[in-house]
Every structure is written in C-alpha cells, then in structure tokens.
Amino acid sequence: MTASDGVRLSVHIDGREDGPTVVLVHGYPDNSSMWGGVAAELTAKHRVVTYDVRGAGQSDKPSGRASYRLDQLADDLRAVVEAVQPTGKVHLVAHDWGSIQTWHAVTGDGLRGRVASYTSISGPSLDHAGAWFRAQLTRPTPKRLKNALSQFLHSWYILAFQFPLVPDVLWRTGLLGKQIQRMEPDAAPPDKSDGLHGLQLYRANMFTRLSRPAPKPADVPVQVLAPTGDAYVTTPLQTEVARWVPDLRIRRVVGTHWVTRAKPAVVARAAAELIEYAETGAESRGLRRSRVGAGRFAHKLVVVTGAGSGIGRATALAFAAEGADVVITDIDPATAAETLKLLEDHGVAEYTVDSSDGEAVHRFAREVRENHGVPDIVVNNAGIGMSGPFLDTSVEDWERVIDVNLWGVIHGCRAFAPMLAERAEGGQIVNLASAAAYLPSKILTAYATTKSAVLTLSVCLRAELAEHHIGVTAVCPGIVKTNITNTTTFVGVSEEEQRRRQKESSKLYARRGFGPEGVARDILRAVEKDTAIAPSTPEAKAALVLSRLTPGLLRAAAKLDLTP
Missing domain, CATH: 3.40.50.720 (NAD(P)-binding Rossmann-like Domain)
Structure with missing residues (x-):
C-alpha cells in the first residue's frame, strides 16, 4: 500500500478473517519479521496485520529526515488501518519505536474512534517522556533524581545517534549490529539497511519532542508491558503515565528489551487478554490485578x-x-x-x-x-x-x-x-x-x-x-x-x-x-x-x-x- 507522501509500505495479513483485527508495529532496528512468534500465537483467534515501517524491511526507505517525523509515522499507521479495515475498530500492539509512533497515533486525532485497545512494550510517548523528565528534575526527590539518572544512562545511544557519519559507519561495518547482539542475546541479527535508515527516527524526533513536550491523553484501554531487564527503557519511564491514561494497566514482564522474541507466548497472552476485554467486557484476573490504582493485593x-x-x-x-x-x-x-x-x-x-x-x-x-x-x-x-x-x-x-x-x-x-x-x-x-x-x-x-x-x-x-x-x-x-x-x-x-x-x-x-x-x-x-x-x-x-x-x-x- 502507499502512504500519504507516496512511500510504499509492505503489509502482510494472516489469521482468521472473522477475528478481531490486530495491527503489530515493530521498532528499531527491526522489521516486521520481529513479530513472527507473537503473530503465530495470535493467528488462531485473530486477524493479524504486520507491516514494515518506512525505512525498514520491504518498505521504501526515503532518505530525507522529514520523512521520519512522528506525524508522518502516525499517518502511516492510520493509512494501514484504513487499508486493512475500512470500518470498525482495530487493536494495536507495538514495541520500541513502534510503541513511540503508536502512542503518537492514539493520542492524536488521526485514529480517534478507530482503536479498541493498545498494548505497548518498551516504548513511551516522547511527549509523555519529555514531561516525565521535567517532573523528575523540576520537582526533585532522591527517588526521582535516581530514576532520571538511570534513564539517562540507559539512553546513551540517543545522543550518539545524533552525530553525523559515526553511527552510519558503525552500521555499515557491522560493529553496531554486533554490539546490539552482545547486549541483547534475544535480538535477531539486525539488517544493516534497517539500522542505517532508522537512524533518522532519532534525528527527526528525539530532541524536538523531549525538549518541548506536548503530552496528550489516550482515550483507549492501554496496557504497558514493561520488561524487567530492559537495557534501553527503564520501568518508571514506561509506567508512570497514569495522568495521561485513565484506563491503564501495567504488567512487569520478566525479560529483556526483546521480550517479544524471547517470550512470544507471554506477550501474546497479555495482548489477547486486553483484546478480549475490549471486545467482550470480560476482564481476566491478570488485567484486574494490573489495573493502576487497584490496591496492593486487589484481584491477586x-x-x-x-x-x-x-x-x-x-x-x-x-x-x-x-x-x-x-x-x-x-x-x-x-x-x-x-x-x-x-x-x-x-x-x-x-x-x-x-x-x-x-x-x-x-x-x-x-x-x-x-x-x-x-x-x-x-x-x-x-x-x-x-x-x-x-x-x-x-x-x-x-x-x-x-x-x-x-x-x-x-x-x-x-x-x-x-x-x-x-x-x-x-x-x-x-x-x-x-x-x-x-x-x-x-x-x-x-x-x-x-x-x-x-x-x-x-x-x-x-x-x-x-x-x-x-x-x-x-x-x-x-x-x-x-x-x-x-x-x-x-x-x-x-x-x-x-x-x-x-x-x-x-x-x-x-x-x-x-x-x-x-x-x-x-x-x-x-x-x-x-x-x-x-x-x-x-x-x-x-x-x-x-x-x-x-x-x-x-x-x-x-x-x-x-x-x-
């Protein structure tokens, strides 16, 4: 299919035609193949849509930085949703940069009324993240300062990706891909082309959004799956979003950043529970106990x-x-x-x-x-x-x-x-x-x-x-x-x-x-x-x-x- 600016996106549909439609949005430096295990778990009961975001996999790879801005990425997601399901609502499951752009979409107007539920893994809204950092630093406590410092240390690569040439050379030589695999054994060998073009995601969005955040609320049921051993996104940054998400559930999943690859059944089960709740109103115990504000032992x-x-x-x-x-x-x-x-x-x-x-x-x-x-x-x-x-x-x-x-x-x-x-x-x-x-x-x-x-x-x-x-x-x-x-x-x-x-x-x-x-x-x-x-x-x-x-x-x- 073709996005609003002419970029062609590679879209794949699998599973039950009469099942709820689930759109899986991958992150960086992945492509849609990252969802293989999760998709296999979901296809028995769901209509599963995966696509390569611009700059990755079989989709076009525009060279201009403006092509990778969040507004355009969110519009790509809207276009995919309209193409695969012209009417009705879909369920969104996203990881890493896929989560970042999906947050932007569900808090914006482009998909208003079209999203039934959203499961986010290892990726915050950049606007929420910017506001979170301000709260840690402008109203400091020992805990908040510790959280902010920890996230800064986890995010060292964001600054490195802003420099010209150096990260590009590291990708071309394969050194950066090898480093990712050393840090994250669950990550697949990244494609050099995906890594190179995806650098524009950081250069087009990070500093502008984090320095001037404009956080907006999400009006859909949201579930955050926060891996306990994420080397890039800390748990507080992912989970302290209740002020913008009235219907929020938080589940701490044992695993690393690429828990989607390492434990696809765990991710699929959690996502399916939220989908079932949004479709039928039947709320599993797992969802009830993870609802924010439920109490220390409520529904356990x-x-x-x-x-x-x-x-x-x-x-x-x-x-x-x-x-x-x-x-x-x-x-x-x-x-x-x-x-x-x-x-x-x-x-x-x-x-x-x-x-x-x-x-x-x-x-x-x-x-x-x-x-x-x-x-x-x-x-x-x-x-x-x-x-x-x-x-x-x-x-x-x-x-x-x-x-x-x-x-x-x-x-x-x-x-x-x-x-x-x-x-x-x-x-x-x-x-x-x-x-x-x-x-x-x-x-x-x-x-x-x-x-x-x-x-x-x-x-x-x-x-x-x-x-x-x-x-x-x-x-x-x-x-x-x-x-x-x-x-x-x-x-x-x-x-x-x-x-x-x-x-x-x-x-x-x-x-x-x-x-x-x-x-x-x-x-x-x-x-x-x-x-x-x-x-x-x-x-x-x-x-x-x-x-x-x-x-x-x-x-x-x-x-x-x-x-x-």
Whole structure:
C-alpha cells in the first residue's frame, strides 16, 4: 500500500478473517519479521496485520529526515488501518519505536474512534517522556533524581545517534549490529539497511519532542508491558503515565528489551487478554490485578495451605480483606469449608489436600491453574508440632514431622514455582518456618530441624528464583496462640502425660497473647516488601538478632528444659 507522501509500505495479513483485527508495529532496528512468534500465537483467534515501517524491511526507505517525523509515522499507521479495515475498530500492539509512533497515533486525532485497545512494550510517548523528565528534575526527590539518572544512562545511544557519519559507519561495518547482539542475546541479527535508515527516527524526533513536550491523553484501554531487564527503557519511564491514561494497566514482564522474541507466548497472552476485554467486557484476573490504582493485593490470586485454622486462616482472611482472591487447602474439609465461608466474596475455592502427599499437591496445583489461573502468591503454611528428646523420637515420628513440615513446603514450591516462572510476571512464595529455626532447644530437636531446613530452603530458593522476579520469604513466628499446641506430639510419654502437656502448652501460649492475626499482618508486610526472612513476634525478632551476634549464648540456653 502507499502512504500519504507516496512511500510504499509492505503489509502482510494472516489469521482468521472473522477475528478481531490486530495491527503489530515493530521498532528499531527491526522489521516486521520481529513479530513472527507473537503473530503465530495470535493467528488462531485473530486477524493479524504486520507491516514494515518506512525505512525498514520491504518498505521504501526515503532518505530525507522529514520523512521520519512522528506525524508522518502516525499517518502511516492510520493509512494501514484504513487499508486493512475500512470500518470498525482495530487493536494495536507495538514495541520500541513502534510503541513511540503508536502512542503518537492514539493520542492524536488521526485514529480517534478507530482503536479498541493498545498494548505497548518498551516504548513511551516522547511527549509523555519529555514531561516525565521535567517532573523528575523540576520537582526533585532522591527517588526521582535516581530514576532520571538511570534513564539517562540507559539512553546513551540517543545522543550518539545524533552525530553525523559515526553511527552510519558503525552500521555499515557491522560493529553496531554486533554490539546490539552482545547486549541483547534475544535480538535477531539486525539488517544493516534497517539500522542505517532508522537512524533518522532519532534525528527527526528525539530532541524536538523531549525538549518541548506536548503530552496528550489516550482515550483507549492501554496496557504497558514493561520488561524487567530492559537495557534501553527503564520501568518508571514506561509506567508512570497514569495522568495521561485513565484506563491503564501495567504488567512487569520478566525479560529483556526483546521480550517479544524471547517470550512470544507471554506477550501474546497479555495482548489477547486486553483484546478480549475490549471486545467482550470480560476482564481476566491478570488485567484486574494490573489495573493502576487497584490496591496492593486487589484481584491477586493467593493460595494458602493449612488454612483451616490458626495462622493459615488468619493469613487467608488478611489477604481477602485487602481485595485478594484466595484459594485455601486443609487436610480437614470441615475447617476448610468454615474458612471459605468467612472469606465471603473473596473466597475462590477450598480443597482438601494433605500437604505431605506430593502427588496430591501437584494435582491441586494443576486444578488451581486450570480453574482459577496461576497464583500470584503461594503461602506454604501447613505444619505440625513435635516436642521431646531426640533419643525418644522414633523413626515414625521423624517421618511424620518431616513429611508435613518440610516435604509439605517442598511439594508446594515444586508445584507452583514452575508455573510462576513460566508466566513471567513475577510472584511471591511464602514458607512458614519458625523462630525455632535459629533458636535451638533440646526439647525441639525434630521440630527445629524441619524448620531450619525450611529456612535454608527458602533462602536458597530465593537466590535461584530471583532471575524470574519471584520472591521467596521465610516467615519465622515465635510463640503464637493457635491450635498447634493442642495437636503437638510430645514423644516418649504416655497418652495421659501428652494430654497434660498439650493443655499446659496451650495455657502458656494463650497467656502470651500474640494471636495469628499478628503473624498474618507480618506476612502481608513481608510480601509487599519482598523480605527474605521475616520474624514475627518480639521474641522471634530478638532471637534472630541474638543468633547473629551471640550464637554461643543461644547454644547455652538450648540446654534448658522448658517442657511444660
């Protein structure tokens, strides 16, 4: 097709003729082939349009700088939309410079009334960016100055591209293309011609727009996919646009600048969710939780195991009070059903699951994914108490406490962590350890061993999952008034003595006066701050400090017999 100034644009259409029309706009130094993976994911349900922007691929490559101004680029997009769909609305998905020119189009008049939704990846409106920079520098705070400096450092190449000859020579010799691939392994080998002609995008627009911004609002549903490891566009620059976009969703996607190539299924899924919402009004949980202003846990999907009572129930209720949708499990179906009733509208479902049964936990995780989606937060809480001397602890006792307290956490992590990593939008795993993990006692050998293992597992897993932006928190409560004392096994004593010790322990914990609601508050705070180790209760916090400063003192105290 031919643009308004006579430049010929190469346009390709694929997919279902009766599906919603999606126009994919590539960036620099790419051409439309960059969308291959995303387009393949979308064609089953959508009519997919790709085109080479002027200066790239099979489209004409005008030499004059004026041919690459944003007004002309936006008019090219308008012409493509009118050619492929003369009436009705289309959906736009754009990356990098494709996003920059698409922002210009959706905030202008040329496509007014023709756009149903817009998904932007790694590219801001230059007018919004100029206003953003002014806000960081004219109303400075340490955070704003840090954000501005970070973006300046990410944008070093913009100034370099303004110089005559040097960047052109670097493209012709292939050095610049090789440098891009070294920095971004997910980028395809760039075409020299695309790189050379695309330099005009920077020379025609950058300084004029950034120095004299005229930001305009977007009146369409917008979704910003911000790669967590973008080497060129920082997350604040991409996402702090709410003042100009009333209907805005922000999703942080784990990946680099070319996440469109590396994770096409992730990009296509997010885009398809916004398209479905614009077409039918059906809003996925992913869209609801990413809506700007929704609240810290609003519409997040939270899984809590062992939620029939105590800390598990309190945690489920605390998340629900913050707007989260909660799925719960317990080995006791009656108590799980009671918790679900207390959750009211925020209780999604309850399942009867034995956390020590790996097959059952994995089956539960698959059902959650199929019926409710991938959770945002997983709380592995199920646990039992055990007290008594090592010499009186049988193999069966060891197997039971390890199966529930340690294997239950391992099963939960193994079942859900791969889902969170595959979704590539981060998440949080919370594992309930105990202050006993770092506060040794001769009467808690088996219990403390399992909780120490949970703490170490959590710290190691946190390091492993960091690249997926999945946080792992070990919560370490101290003395908390819960039902665990009524069910704790005291080894090496008669049934009558065991009941007496359970009763006395319950009285002691009740006098302490720290309820499970306090632990739940600490869990929510730890999730919000992505805390690695979160002691709960004053004695747990004090013991953690002492374990680091005076470990010998705690080893000496471990010899005390605190049996009730």
